[in-house]
Ligand code: PRP
């Protein structure tokens with residue numbers, strides 16, 4: 655480790671680990687196999703990675719043990735550490751949900767009044783219950799929350815749901831959503847005062863952003879009748895203005911454009927109805943604005 659390197663804390667083992675490492679790699683950061691090590695340094699960027707328990711990351715970043723960190727919003731909100739949110743990263747999406755036994759007939763939140771809810775997220779749950787004017791007893795447990803109803807120590811649970819498999823396995827069902835969560839990049843508050851580290855952070859964020867945009871976009875090439883150009887420009891999102899090239903056949907044009915993944919089929923269908931043909935789609939490696 656080098657004192658001038660940017661120190662990034664990430665989850666040691668869990669829902670965020672692999673995706674965070676692959677985001678770093680697709681951002682052009684070369685990281686050694688880390689297997690059981692506590693820290694690794696990037697080979698081509700002044701960055702040290704610290705592998706920590708996700709629950710500890712907000713505090714380590716607050717205290718400056720790490721300069722920046724990647725955590726779930728759920729952990730960030732729960733820990734209430736004094737750190738800055740730099741960027742939502744769009745992966746490891748999940749929801750913090752209140753769940754009941756399968757056979758419970760749920761109508762509304764009033765049914766939770768005076769009941770016991772087991773959770774590892776007491777702060778978030780407390781805020782939610784207060785906002786909804788529900789008085790329930792929060793049972794704060796640190797792990798395996800899903801077994802609390804079967805053990806008779808709680809009536810409901812409030813926990814992270816991603817695939818829903820854990821709930822299913824324990825014969826529980828979701829009844830209310832408390833928050834949505836995804837991976838976020840955080841930094842210590844005073845990082846802007848450290849020009850070296852702040853510069854490294856800006857560089858890293860820029861690389862991450864271009865990698866995220868590239869992954870959420872596709873490059874599209876097609877031939878269109880020249881007479882459709884104006885309509886087709888309207889179909890392709892304005893921001894990403896298309897490249898238009900003439901073809902040997904004068905009535906036809908070749909158009910290249912970047913389109914967002916989530917609108918992909920929608921756009922392709924509309925383009926076809928405007929007479930587009932020979933549509934070719936490519937993945938984008940990187941997109942630098
Ligand atoms: C959460 C939660 C469940 C599981 C739900 O744990 O406590 O155990 O994920 O996921 P599923 O809906 O896909 O089954 P998490 O991974 O956050 O572990 P941690 O609390 O130990 O960090």
Ligand code: ZN
Nearest residue numbers: 668707708709
């Ligand atoms: Zn955790």
